[in-house]
Amino acid sequence: MTHTISETLQGNRKLAFIARNWAAFFLLGFLILFSFTGKGFLSITNFQNVGHLAVIAILMASAETFVIITSGIDLSVGFVMGFASVTAGKIIQVLYAAGEGLSPGISIGIGIVIVLILSLIPGLVSGVLIARYKVPPFIATMGMWGITNGIALKICKGFPVATLPDALTRIGNGYLIYFKPGEGLSFFGLPPGVGNESIREYIRLIPNSxxxxxxxxxxxxxxxxxxxxxxxxxxxxxxxxxxxxxxxDVKRHLIKIYVLSSFIAGLAGIFNIFQTGIGNFTPFGAMYELFAVAAVVIGGASLMGGKGRIFGSVIGVFLIAFLENGLLISGVVPFYRFIAVGLLLIIAVVIDQLFPDLL
Amino acid sequence: MDYLVETKNITKRFGGLTAVNKVSFGVEAGEIVAVLGDNGAGKSTLIKMISGVHQPDGGQIFFQGKEVDIHSPMDALSMGIETIYQDLALAENMNVYSNIFLGREKTKKAWGIFDVLDSQYMYDESLGVLDKLNIKIPSLRNNVRTLSGGQRQAVAISRSIYWNAKFLIMDEPTAALGVAQQHLVLDLVKSLKDHGLGIIIISHQMHDVFAVADRLIVMRRGEKVGDLKKEETNPDEVVNLIVGSESVV
Structure with a gap:
């Protein structure tokens, strides 16, 4: 009988557990470190902010997780999001017509439904190219990367789509619980009669996002x-x-995977207008897709396929998000973030090579 | 005599080359037949016409007494003709019972709405078939990657058995295995006879062939040059047939 690494690891379950969850341990370590170095880092407000700002990255990374497990890659997610965001913005803008047209709720509802359907298309195209015509995923999704970005810029003419209903940001940046000791508690908004100016006196818990x-x-x-x-x-x-x-039916399944990825990117675009109140195109330097891939790999997936977990990818996103936030609060210049992400990626790949049997 | 699988004058040409020329042979249920021959003798082509990879240019194939057309490997599978490939066709990143149920997963309803995997059922059933075949695997929840070569072969074979294979085609089942592992696989193959399966083995290893086969078919240059009962022959005669210094049909 030969001894594989797994057999050795089975004799040492602790080591296996640490190797499998190293990203979570790193995250914990950074949280402790930044709690000492950064004033205000360890607070509910800061953690909720980091989480709120990480929502898009989490969606991107979970979309990418499915694709990467099939040993593919989806480079289009960032620009599909921008396409979804400006298209939804445009539809809502036209229907709402600065308060002259349909009610905010109906405008937003129609915008969401249409855009979610449209967001299936880029994935369908890349999926068919990849599954039926054997185009490498890198190239197929790079095609959609350019096309969706071009369409987004055409729709918004290079400017964010504004004058949308206020309801968007009220929901998108709202909280489940508003609480002020001794005064009151309310859900999904300040108590009636309390003005927006006193919002900072309230403890806000669990963002809607x-x-x-x-x-x-x-x-x-x-x-x-x-x-x-x-x-x-x-x-x-x-x-x-x-x-x-x-x-x-592998071909059919691969098409479904890219459609799913594209749909989640569309969902991220919808969330984007709720968060910012405007329809944003994705700037070229944003590199959502690359940070998503980085998070997924840090979270334990392998670009060779067959391996990856949603939970792991979310840990990967938080590791990057808290690094950025912690370094900033600790007064370190932001570009160290890139160095840190680069190092984490290398660690992830080395661990994958050393312990190929971990899943 | 009733054959489980039988070919009559089956022929396959690739351009001007006749890879298999009017070969007739049969395999009974509960019989292990070894197909031997030098490289290029046509044994793989012969087998691939039964597993649906190649379509014959002439002749007939009978399965359970009825003439059949096998257009694709899926056709063969649906009849109960399974091929155990050298590269095993297992997803190494998945556990044993997931592999046994791959593509035919058992699901159950959660809260009456969602279809979720019924892992416990698949685990129990897999354990059952492995026990029935007397195969020892450390844990069915381990990934196939952690198993030895022989254990992987055993998993692949038990998958076919679980899904009611009637006829197994094994291409070099002991290649790339250690001696102990070879014994494990050969013992398993022998035990399959008791379950009424017909088996074809392609092998280069004369030792394996004489250890498990009931009958030997020797191919040379696309033709069948020998069809011998194991008891009535010996390795020397078989080697002579393979290299072409003798012919016994």
Missing amino acids: FIFVALVLLVLWHLLRNTTFGQHTYAIGGNEEAAVRAGI
Whole structure:
């Protein structure tokens, strides 16, 4: 009998546990470190802010997790988000017509539905190219990377789409619980009669964005872990030939994967207008797709496919997000963030090479 | 005599080359037949016509007494003809029971709405088939990557058995295995006879062939040059047939 690394690791479950969850341990370590070095880092307000600002990255990373498990890559997520954001903005702007047109609720509702349907298209195109025409995922999604960005810029003519209903940011940046000791408690908004000027006196807990992202993550986690869809995703990444021989319709499944990824990017675009109140195109330097890939790899996935977890990818996002926030609060110049992310990526890949059997 | 799988004058040409020329042979249920031959003798082509990879240019294939057309590997699978490939066709990143149920996962309803994987069922059923075949695997929850080569072969074979394979085609089942692992696989193959399966083994290892096969078919230059019962022959005669200094049909 030969001894594989896994057998050795089975004798040492602690080491295996640490190797599998190193990113979580790093995150914990950084949280402790920054609590000492950064004034105001360790506070509910700061943590909620970091989480709120990380929502888009979390969505991107979970979309990318599915794609990377099949040993693909989706470079278009960042610009699909921008496309979704400006298109939704434009539709809502036209329908709402600065208060002259339809009610905010109906305008927003129609905008969301249309854009979520449209956001399936880029993924459908890349998926068909990849699955049926054997175009490498890198190239197919790079095509959609350019096309969606071009369409987004055409729609908004290079400027963010503004004059949208206030309801957007009220919901997008709102909280579940507003609480002031001795005065009162209310949900989804300040108590009636309390003006917006005294909002800082209230303790605000659980941003609405957390509820939104938690629901999305729950669905995606369930999909990947507990369903046939998830099993087939892992099988295709592990051994595509085996998946074919097991009777799985691999082509169809790959198309679904890229459509799902694109849909989640569309969801991120919708969230984006709720967060900022305007329809934003994605700036070229944003590199959402690369940070998403970085987070997924740091979270334990392998670009070779077959490996990856939603939970791991979320840890990867938070590791990057808290690094940025912690370095900033500690007074370190922001560009160290890139160095830190680079180092983490290298650690992730080395760990993947040393412990290929960890899943 | 009733054959489980039988070919009559089956022929396959690739351009001007006749890879398999009018070969007739049969395999009974509960019988292990070894196909031997030098490289290029046509044994792989012969087998691939039964597994659906190649379509014959002439002749007939019978399965359970009825003539069949096998257009694709999926056709073969749906009849119960399974091929155990050298590269095993297992997803190494997944655990044992997920592999046994790959593509045919068992689901159950959660809260009456969602279809979720019924892991416990798949685990229990997999354990059942492994026990039935007397295969020892440390844990069915381990990834296949952590198993030895012989154990992986055993998992691949038990998957076919679980899904009611009637006829197994094994291409070099012991290649790239250690001696102990070879024994494990050969013992398993022998035990499959008791379950009424027909088995074809392609092998270069004369030792394996004489250890498990009931009958030997020797191919040379696309033709069948020998069809011998194991008891009535010996390795020397078989080698002579393979290299072409003798012919016994």
